[in-house]
Amino acid sequence: MKKKFIIFIIFFCIISLTCVGILISISFSRSNGDSKNTPEATEQVTESATAPAAATATVPAAATTTSVPNQNFVANSSIPVLIYHCVDDNVFGLKDLFVSPKNFEAQMNYLKDNGYTPITFQDLGNLGNFTKPIIITLDDGYMDNFTEAYPILKKFNFKATIFVISGMLGKKDYLTIDQIKEMTDIINFQGHTITHPDLKKMQVQDINKLRDELSKSKSDIEAITGKPVNVLAYPAGSYSNGVISVAKEYYTFAVTTKPGIFKYGTDSNYEIKRLRVKSTTTLDLFIKNLDGLYSSK
Numbered sequence: 001m002k003k004k005f006i007i008f009i010i011f012f013c014i015i016s017l018t019c020v021g022i023l024i025s026i027s028f029s030r031s032n033g034d035s036k037n038t039p040e041a042t043e044q045v046t047e048s049a050t051a052p053a054a055a056t057a058t059v060p061a062a063a064t065t066t067s068v069p070n071q072n073f074v075a076n077s078s079i080p081v082l083i084y085h086c087v088d089d090n091v092f093g094l095k096d097l098f099v100s101p102k103n104f105e106a107q108m109n110y111l112k113d114n115g116y117t118p119i120t121f122q123d124l125g126n127l128g129n130f131t132k133p134i135i136i137t138l139d140d141g142y143m144d145n146f147t148e149a150y151p152i153l154k155k156f157n158f159k160a161t162i163f164v165i166s167g168m169l170g171k172k173d174y175l176t177i178d179q180i181k182e183m184t185d186i187i188n189f190q191g192h193t194i195t196h197p198d199l200k201k202m203q204v205q206d207i208n209k210l211r212d213e214l215s216k217s218k219s220d221i222e223a224i225t226g227k228p229v230n231v232l233a234y235p236a237g238s239y240s241n242g243v244i245s246v247a248k249e250y251y252t253f254a255v256t257t258k259p260g261i262f263k264y265g266t267d268s269n270y271e272i273k274r275l276r277v278k279s280t281t282t283l284d285l286f287i288k289n290l291d292g293l294y295s296s297k
């Protein structure tokens, strides 16, 4: 009896210990499994939460900022302003100021073939109406602007702006009043002072003279064309903050000779950059200057 009882006790203990062992091992494996799974799960959750979030955050954001609005921005408000002086094969004075009529026509032809729309400063308020707007300017008002440039511009039906020195009208090599009147169908005439002085110096030396240069040239040209003169070209690109503050009394825009592309709405309207076209400007260089603006970069 005693022997049987002891065997039963031993057997019971073995069974119990085995059960306890099994239970412990199960609970261990479970707890191990949990502690292993949790970080993985959180990592996965974190990754899956961040990765698509990051993807959705970056991809559409990048798409919206680099393509859609920028294209609109570039197309609507970055405006190349070309600067010419003489369009003539007969060179007098500084050779750099001359572009041959042949080159001028090739450049205009490029603009036409590549969908540019020449506008004037008066069109800046309605930029949405124009595809690839560009402003063609000619400084000083030389007679070849009428004899050489105007027929080419007419052929393409291109608008352009001529900044005339009002005191030089009718003098040798400069436009006459009649020529100006004849060109007003496509040419917008704007101010380039009366005598082409250094405005930066004049602002320091004689501010009343500066006022006359800006205001009288404006009213004289308006009297000839019957159209508003609200754009000033600083002679030889010389200006200062003092000159700008006087210019603001009479003009809405002022152009410089600083190279670059005018960003309307971003750049100052009184420090408009321009792209100079010279006798040595090849068509390749002309295109490169413009391509800096309309590339997808």
Ligand SMILES: [Zn+2]
Pocket (backbone or CB within 6 Å): 139, 140, 192, 196, 235, 236
């Ligand atoms: Zn000039």
